[in-house]
Amino acid sequence: MILYSEAVKQLRLNRPDRARRYVGIGLSLLAKAKAKKPMPYRRWVCKNCGLPLVPGLSATVRVRGDRKYVILVRRCVFCGWVSRLPMPRKKRSKKVVEAIQGEAHVRIGKQGVTEGVLKEIDRLLEDRGVIKVKVLKSLRRKEDFDIDKVAEEVAAKLGARVEDVRGGTFVLSRRKKK
């Protein structure tokens, strides 16, 4: 969808009003054509303020849930709109299960997510595709610490996906660049 990607571009240029306008035009064209809303419009638009929801930029995204179902929680950072969408959990790959059960590959300490840590995670993701990250207690003890937030932040910066968050650890995956 051309208009949607243009909206995201405007958002990155810090022009939320233009971003909303592009989304609005896109939606009205779809309505006129009586077309079913395609993906970014269906799930990645704020239903309150009309902003395109880009994880790490205009939205926070969390995945909550148990074995069978996950709940995708999206929150618009501009207006605070929150949406919870339950969906069946995709079967976890063997690699992801192994990472969840195994030892951590990287540790994040008191300094938090530094450039060095990001580089290390980036390199390991490139090598292994799936990695487990442990956040040390020294950082977890901090008052405003939020492991979901840290996991999403790292994932957004490196183009990775949060596969699992539990206790002081999270698992990331990323497709290898060819």
Ligand SMILES: [Zn+2]
């Ligand atoms: Zn909004």
